[in-house]
Amino acid sequence: EIVMTQSPATLSVSPGDRAALSCRASQSVGSNLAWYQQKPGQGPRLLIYGASTRATGVPARFSGSGSGTEFILTISSLQSEDFAVYYCQHYNNWPPWTFGQGTKVEIK
């Protein structure tokens, strides 16, 4: 099973600032990585797939990068609606599909 590790667990950011969230895979997953956003009381929302392709309707301030074992989700200028928990997920050599433990982006 591929283990996904996200860091930091919590990121304190001021509105308008840039945020960079890290996701590391225990073995190479190529570009087979997705990112999700989850707000309290809601199911996760797909943001990024293929490591860098934005899902339909996702604002351009969200960008993904990386390949192999190291990935970054960047939010270029945080808006109030972006404060949430973010998860990465691999889809290489499934099953199982596995998720990282999440990074909470909170207001500084």
Place this chain on the structure above:
Amino acid sequence: QLQLQESGPGLVKPSGTLFLTCSVSGGSISGSRYYWGWVRQPPGKGLQWIGGIYYSGSPYYNPSLKSRVTISVDTSRNQFSLRLGSVTAADTAVYYCVRHFDWFDPWGQGTLVTVSS
């Protein structure tokens, strides 16, 4: 727009069986290239994929849960279901139904299932 909605009991007794159904609207399960699956999230914790099934009935399960899980599909009702046996308090979680192939999209709103006597 495809929508998924979970339904089922919110309280299950220890050693009992959890049973949830996901109703799909805005699209058909039949003939889809996607898997229809379940993900759970214990309170305050991360996401765990439970399993998924193709419309023709070929399931995949998380090895850590495989001995207790059954996922089935009813194409006539455009629904799929989760059965998890021998539940304990560790199975208390919000259960989401999802459509997936590689990534998961869309997700249902989730339903909280508590295991308690």
